[in-house]
Amino acid sequence: MKEFISEAIQEAKKGNTLYGAVLVENKTNTIVARAFNTVKRDSDVSAHAELNLIRDFCKQNKILNLENYTLFTTCEPCPMCYYCSLGKGIKDSFWFEY
Ligand SMILES: [Zn+2]
Numbered sequence: 001m002k003e004f005i006s007e008a009i010q011e012a013k014k015g016n017t018l019y020g021a022v023l024v025e026n027k028t029n030t031i032v033a034r035a036f037n038t039v040k041r042d043s044d045v046s047a048h049a050e051l052n053l054i055r056d057f058c059k060q061n062k063i064l065n066l067e068n069y070t071l072f073t074t075c076e077p078c079p080m081c082y083y084c085s086l087g088k089g090i091k092d093s094f095w096f097e098y
Pocket of ligand 1 (some may be wrong): 082
């Protein structure tokens with residue numbers, strides 16, 4: 001878990017914000033996607049790290065069900081990101097403040 005937290009922090013630093021996220025495949029316990037907040041860069045109010053991660057991973061892999069994945073984020077997900085992750089089947093999310 002320490003590795004996943006560290007990777008999420010590294011993602012956050014790429015965007016110069018406090019917000020980063022990684023998606024871990026439960027079977028292999030490996031990181032399969034990373035993202036950071038791009039709200040300012042993209043002038044997109046929905047470009048939170050978690051939504052960027054879910055949107056890009058689903059699009060790239062042509063899947064909508066993420067029940068076999070776990071989300072790690074650097075902050076508590078906002079309601080928009082939380083419900084999106086639930087809607088995609090993510091059962092476990094872990095966050096931490098750094
Ligand atoms: Zn959010």
